[in-house]
Amino acid sequence: MLRFTTTAGLFLILSAGMCHADDVPWLTEVTTPSGISLPSVPSAFLKKADGTPITTLEEWKPVREQIRAQWLDFLGPLPSAKEPLTVKAEKTEDLAKCTRTLIRYEAEPGRMVRAYLLKPKGVTASGRFPGLVVFHSTTRETIDAVAGKGSKPEQGIGLQLAERGFVVVCPANYLWEQSSYGEAAAATKKRHPESLGMTTMLADGMRAVDVLLQQTEVDPHRVGTIGHSLGAKEALYLMAFDDRVLAGVSSEGGMSLHSSNWEAEWYLGRQILNPGFARTHAELAALIAPRPFLVLGGEAGSGCADGERSWPPLKVGQQVTAFYGQPVRMGLLNHHQGHQLTPESAEKAFEFLEYALRSDPQVSPQ
Known part of the structure; x- marks a missing residue:
């Protein structure tokens, strides 16, 4: 059974401060809004019952658990996963800087998922590498695209990251298990009538983390995620609900519920458009x-x-970071070049992940 974990006890290992020598040098640029005005009043859920702002970690923890429970109720039950996890290797390619293996594993009873598993060559001082779940975007090439086997080499971020020293798993999204997205969403709803399409994506992402952690080469305290567009949505939800994932990058997924097609039946459904919908x-x-x-x-x-x-x-995430007394490492890099992952922004994303998942990890579950 896939399980949600809790970050109520997450603590950063580093001392507090806005920027450290071991951060990316451009961190302040992406954590500071420029030229726009933001509301100074805290979100409603960052206030106590008497209306005063939450200011401490002790005050935040029970609120966090309440928000988490409300989201889980909205998403519906996670699809069960068969244990133990069995990963079947189908084909391995020996590349210049890494190996690339096509694998299959059971995401839920009777349902197999295809993925690429990429492992860098060489050794590290600790004997282990950081691990990444790399989600593909909306493309017919699915996992081929991010694993470096697609028609556009620049989309092969999974291969690029493996070449930089990450163990990478690139799982296939369920939307390509049927002849159309609608049919895939309907099939998922038939299997899990009380759950949303996004719930299956989340469960599949968590299963991909299981695959990563099964690899002896992966440091379990240095796991992250990245995705573009469709994959960015998956990265956002995986980070929010799987505390084993310690850093992430979401490219053009839609941080606002109303800035992308979150209402699609294969994501959250049209209920999010109803007046008074409570989740954000x-x-x-x-x-x-x-x-x-x-x-x-x-x-x-x-x-x-x-x-x-x-x-x-x-900004709300930054405010919550302050409750932990820790440096802010949550922000936005806007490249202004449309709905794409540009080579320049990809390079920044890779650098961000390298710093966040370095050999002395910033975040460790307690």
Whole structure:
């Protein structure tokens, strides 16, 4: 059975402060909104019953558990996973800097998932590498694209990250298990009538973390995630609900519930459009805090999901980080080049993950 873990006891190992020598040198640029005004009044859930702001970790913890429970109730039960996890290797390629293996494993009873597992060559001082779940975007090439086997080499971020020293798993999204997204969503709903399409994506992401942690080469305290577009949505939810994931990058997924197609039946459904819908992604940012989390935006017109409008939920995450007395490592890099993961922003994302998941990890579950 897949289980949610809790970050109520998460503590950062580093001392407090806004920027450290072991952070990316451009951290302040992405954690500080520029040229926009943000509300100074805390979100409603960052206030106590008497209306005064929450200011301490002790005050925040029970609120965090309440928000988490409300989201789990909305998402519905996670699909069960068969234990123990059995990973079947189908084909291994020996590349210049890593190996790339096509694998299959059971995400839930009777349902197999395809993925690529990439492992860097060489050794490290500790004998272990950081691990990453790399989600693919909306493309017919699915896992081939991110694993470096697709028609656009620049999309092969999984391969690129393996070449930089990460053990990478690239899982296939369930939307390609049927002939259309609608049919895939309907099949998922038939299996799990009380759960949302996003719930299966989340469960599949957690199962991919299981695959990573099964690899002896992976340091369990240095696991992260990254994704673009569809994959960015998966990275956001995986970080919010799986505390084994200690850092993440979400590129053009939509931090606001109304800045992308979150209402699609394969995500959260049209109920999020109802007046008075209570859940917000500011709550997800709060659940992610205080872990390092970078949003990449390309807002330069229509079709973009992230940009300056992504700041309000991120600012909430920053406020929650303060309860832990820790440096802020949650922010936005807006490249203004549309709905894409540009080579320049990808390089920044890789650098961010390298710093966040270095050999002396920033975040450790207690």
